[in-house]
Amino acid sequence: MRGTVKLAAAVAGVALPLVLIATPAQAGTPKGDGVTVQHYACNSAVxxxxxxxxxxxxxxxxxxxxxTGSSTSCTAVGSIEPSHRLDFYCYTLGNDGYTWTYLRNTSTSRQGWVRDDLLPNYGSSYHCPN
Structure with missing residues (x-):
């Protein structure tokens, strides 16, 4: 999720190397560096x-x-509230650059994917299998 961008900047006519560490603003907390995770499509039966x-x-x-999948374009089947009890299953990387956790809301019995930046402790720490 992190990358290095090298640029040159000119100050008083002198070229200076400039290195920026780029972290996508939309990305959730980096998880599982080096772990391959997959996006789960909308309405996936898996x-x-x-x-x-x-x-x-x-x-x-x-x-x-x-x-129903790890994307905001997928249909919403329920919602969570701060008082609801949640059972985390695992997380994946959505095609939008965010990490998503599959969970079951034990207060409403609804289950599916929620973006990790909306969950306590940024969701699950266990990646979903490929």
Missing amino acids: VPPNSDPISAITGGSSGARIR
Whole structure:
């Protein structure tokens, strides 16, 4: 998720090397450096395994949508509230550059994908299998 961009800057007619570390503004907390994760398409019939031992966390962003795939273009099938109990399964990298966690909202029985920046502790720490 991180990259290096090399540019040249001119100050008083003298070229100076300039190195910037670029971190995408939309990206969630980097997870699993070197781990290959995949985007889950909208309406995917594949339910990832429940690899994460966290099964009773609360505190998600009010109104965060639970979606049928790891993208904001996927249909919302429910939402979470800060008081809801969440069971994290695993995370993946969406095609939008964000990481997403598959979860079950035990308060409403809805399950699906939620973007990690809307979840407590940035969602699951366990990547979904490819």
